Amino acid sequence: MMNLKQLVLASHNAGKLKELQAMLGDSVQLRSIGEWSKVEPEETGLSFVENAILKARNASRISGLPALADDSGLAVDFLGGAPGIYSARYADGKGDAANNAKLLDALKDVPQAERGAQFVCVLALVRHADDPLPILCEGLWHGRILTAASGEHGFGYDPLFWVPEREVSSAELSPVDKNQISHRARAMDLLRQRLGLK
Numbered sequence: 001m002m003n004l005k006q007l008v009l010a011s012h013n014a015g016k017l018k019e020l021q022a023m024l025g026d027s028v029q030l031r032s033i034g035e036w037s038k039v040e041p042e043e044t045g046l047s048f049v050e051n052a053i054l055k056a057r058n059a060s061r062i063s064g065l066p067a068l069a070d071d072s073g074l075a076v077d078f079l080g081g082a083p084g085i086y087s088a089r090y091a092d093g094k095g096d097a098a099n100n101a102k103l104l105d106a107l108k109d110v111p112q113a114e115r116g117a118q119f120v121c122v123l124a125l126v127r128h129a130d131d132p133l134p135i136l137c138e139g140l141w142h143g144r145i146l147t148a149a150s151g152e153h154g155f156g157y158d159p160l161f162w163v164p165e166r167e168v169s170s171a172e173l174s175p176v177d178k179n180q181i182s183h184r185a186r187a188m189d190l191l192r193q194r195l196g197l198k
């Protein structure tokens with residue numbers, strides 16, 4: 001198999017790097033693609049899977065190492081699954097706070113029963129840039145969109161995501177707790193099984 005001591009993470013998102021490295025533990029060192037390039041590839045795919053593969057290939061091409069990508073987002077029922085693959089760009093690249101404000105506004109006056117949402121995470125691992133058989137793993141996390149932000153942990157939409165099984169927002173979970181139950185944790189669990197790491 002491939003040498004998994006070092007894996008390039010095809011992401012410029014520090015929150016993802018932290019979470020994924022914590023889940024992997026010491027067995028695999030994740031190195032951010034930011035060490036090689038600050039340029040983010042355009043995410044032109046129409047699905048999480050396509051974008052994850054595109055980012056992984058790009059990082060592997062640049063670094064010459066096997067690469068792992070995470071394409072993720074928030075799919076809101078009332079919005080027909082939006083912002084979905086456009087979650088990072090929902091407020092036109094103005095960042096997390098603007099994304100959250102736009103989402104709250106889009107759900108203004110929407111009753112609790114219709115505020116269901118899921119976080120989605122697709123992990124793609126390529127052994128090399130032209131790998132014809134990327135390893136793909138997916139994880140979902142069901143919850144609800146709050147009417148106001150709450151909590152300081154995590155990143156992105158975490159302050160707006162109510163976690164029914166814990167009765168707190170995702171940003172109120174400790175990092176250790178989030179990493180046990182999140183969409184990313186579920187996808188990583190499958191990946192570790194696929195790689196024989198557990």
Ligand SMILES: O=P(O)(O)OP(=O)(O)OP(=O)(O)OC[C@H]1O[C@@H](n2cnc3c(O)ncnc32)[C@H](O)[C@@H]1O
Nearest residue numbers: 011012013070071072073074087088155156157158
């Ligand atoms: O593409 P890379 O460089 O990995 O970084 P990114 O932030 O652009 O990542 P995505 O394209 O996958 O977009 C995912 C967005 O979905 C949101 N998101 C994903 N996982 C999340 C999580 O665990 N908690 C909160 N928000 C999350 C957050 O807004 C992210 O910016």
Ligand SMILES: [Mg+2]
Nearest residue numbers: 012040043088
């Ligand atoms: Mg992105």
